[in-house]
Amino acid sequence: MGLYERLISGECKLAVIGMGYVGMPLALAFAEHLGVIGFDVNQRKIEQYQSGFDPTMEAGNEKIRRTKVEFTSDENRLSEAGFFVVAVPTPIYDDKKPDLRPVESACEIVGRHLSQGAIVVFESTVYPGVTEHVCVPILEKTSGLRCGTDFKVGYSPERINPGDRVHRLENIRKIVSGMDEESLEVIRRTYDLIIEAGTYPVSNIRTAEAIKLVENSQRDINIAFMNELAMLFDLIDIDTNEVVDGMNTKWNALGFRPGLVGGHCIGVDPYYLVYEAEKQRFTDQIVMAARRVNDVMGKFIARATIRQMSRAGLAPSLAKVVILGLTFKENCPDIRNTRVVDIIDELKEYSVEPIVCDPLADPEEVRREYGIELADPSDLHGVDCLIVAVAHDRYKDLTKEEILAFFEGSSNARHVLIDVKGIYGKHEFEKMENMILWRL
Ligand SMILES: NC(=O)c1ccc[n+]([C@@H]2O[C@H](COP(=O)([O-])OP(=O)(O)OC[C@H]3O[C@@H](n4cnc5c(N)ncnc54)[C@H](O)[C@@H]3O)[C@@H](O)[C@H]2O)c1
Structure with missing residues (x-):
């Protein structure tokens, strides 16, 4: 029996390594068809999934509660798998060079549990050559097996767009590649189980990367x-x-x-x-x-804010400045590498201590990552300058009256509204004498 048939019959499982924004939806989708192990080294995250909580907000708690995915941080469970999908982070170092440590560590973990006939597909974003020249040697070394004869590899880049309810894993065409025809066929058929939009095979792994x-x-x-x-x-x-x-x-x-x-x-x-x-x-x-x-855009926006505050006669060190939105994008709780912090840092250079608010971000994570205390939205009145930095739906949906309510209680004659994403009708506010509106 080939690997695909073994997966379908339940003789072996599919394991997803890295239960984040990419790995979790994949695991959930595969679990509709196959036995799936969802593995992550982050025990807290695994416990959250096990208790029915979805920290990524991608699937929602209800789907997490209903899924058959076996969430675990016990790597020994990976011995039950024959098909591995690696979806761990690929960040950069401070000097902007690729930080492949999570991928390398994932390869060591998978390598320890790799068996004859297995396939390992990488979904983490990497530069061409990483799968074959960085991952394969680690897999071979830790497993003692030979790539090409004992196990095979492939690469399938992920295209999901967290927070996007229209473009979902199932309806985005998926690029697939394998180290040879045989592995490509198994990879393609396996992904075809979950990708309604179909797969798009390319001729080799480097091209897919x-x-x-x-x-x-x-x-x-x-x-x-x-x-x-x-x-x-x-x-x-x-x-x-x-x-x-x-x-x-x-x-x-x-x-x-x-x-x-x-x-x-x-x-x-x-x-x-x-x-x-x-x-x-x-x-x-x-x-x-x-x-x-x-x-440089964060700095630019902060400096533009200072200019508008000066036009409004606001002293930076005395003004109440509120930033709505901290996550890196709209409708998504992900705060990693958010450039809103550049606005905050630059404002501080001008003695502004902004109050930051984001109902989607996890306050504890924000404190740990950036040392920022998120404000309670109910404190947001008497604002002199409001910066709407992220176009969360709940900010987009604010009415003119709701926006103006933020400024109620401000003693300054003129207020400043910085609409970074250009989500508010320009002319509505421009006609108001006591309002200065600036947008990117
Ligand atoms: N988030 C996106 O929008 C997106 C879209 C396309 C591609 N990607 C790429 O997919 C990859 C994963 O991104 P993500 O957003 O899902 O990241 P994420 O941080 O949300 O999830 C990755 C998970 O991997 C876990 N992890 C780290 N090292 C591990 C290891 N050695 N073994 C097991 N688990 C480990 C982390 O604990 C984390 O839970 C990255 O390469 C990213 O560039 C992300």
Whole structure:
């Protein structure tokens, strides 16, 4: 019996390594068809899933309670698996070089439990060559098995978009690759069980690895262009969003908007591409230029805020400044690599001590990661300057009256509204004499 048949018959299980934003939805989807082990080294996270709580908010507590996934932090359980999917983080070091330690450690763990005929598919975002030249040697060393004869590997980049209720794992076409025809066939058939939009096989692992980096780098580059325009148009008093709206009426406009680029994908993956390019003594000029532009946006927004406060006659050290939203993107509790902290840090340089609020972020995680105490939303009145940094639905849905209520009790004659994401009707506030509205 082949591996696919063994999976289907329940003779062996599929194990997902890394139960985060990527791994958890995968485990849940596979568990509708196969026996699934959901493994993570983070015991707290596993306990949360076991108790029916979904810290990622991707599936919701109800689905976590109903799933048949066997959540565990006991690596010995991995011996029951024949098909492994690795979805651990791939961050960067402070010097922006790839930090492959989680992937390497996952390979050691999987290697210790690898058996004859197994397949290991990597979903973590990596630069071309990592699966074959970094992961395979570790798997071989820890298992004592030979890749190609005893076990096989593949790569399938993840395209999910946390917080997005439209583009879901099941309806996003999935790139799949394998080290040879035979492994590709098993990988393709296995993913076809859960991907309604179908799989898209490519000819080799390096190509699949490159596809993921290119997808995210092209977003970074396009957003950087919008951000560069936003900085220029701010100097000459043109509203970037109005320009973009106009441009988007043309059939070939790309639809990008200016904004903060954070999280651990778009702001990170281009560095993986740059790292590979540098190894080849090639300079990725456009990719690096985009990174430089996007990395200064937090500072730019903070300085624009200070300018608007000065126009309103507000002294930075005395003004009550509130930031709504801390997560790296809308409708998602993920605070990793959020660039809202750049706004906060730069405001502090001007003696502003902003009050930060985000109902989606975990207060304990925020305290641990950034030393920020999240404020209780009920304290948010008498505000002099309101910065809406993240377009959570609950902020988007605020009515004009609800926004104005934040400023009630402020002793300053003029208030400042910084609409980073351009989510509020510009003209509504612009007509108000006591309001200064600035948007990116
Ligand atoms: N979040 C996204 O939107 C997204 C989208 C596409 C691709 N990716 C990529 O997918 C990968 C995973 O991202 P994520 O957002 O799910 O990360 P995550 O941090 O949410 O989850 C990763 C999990 O892996 C666990 N982990 C770390 N080392 C481990 C090990 N050695 N063994 C077992 N578990 C381990 C962590 O405890 C964590 O729970 C990354 O490479 C990322 O770039 C993420």
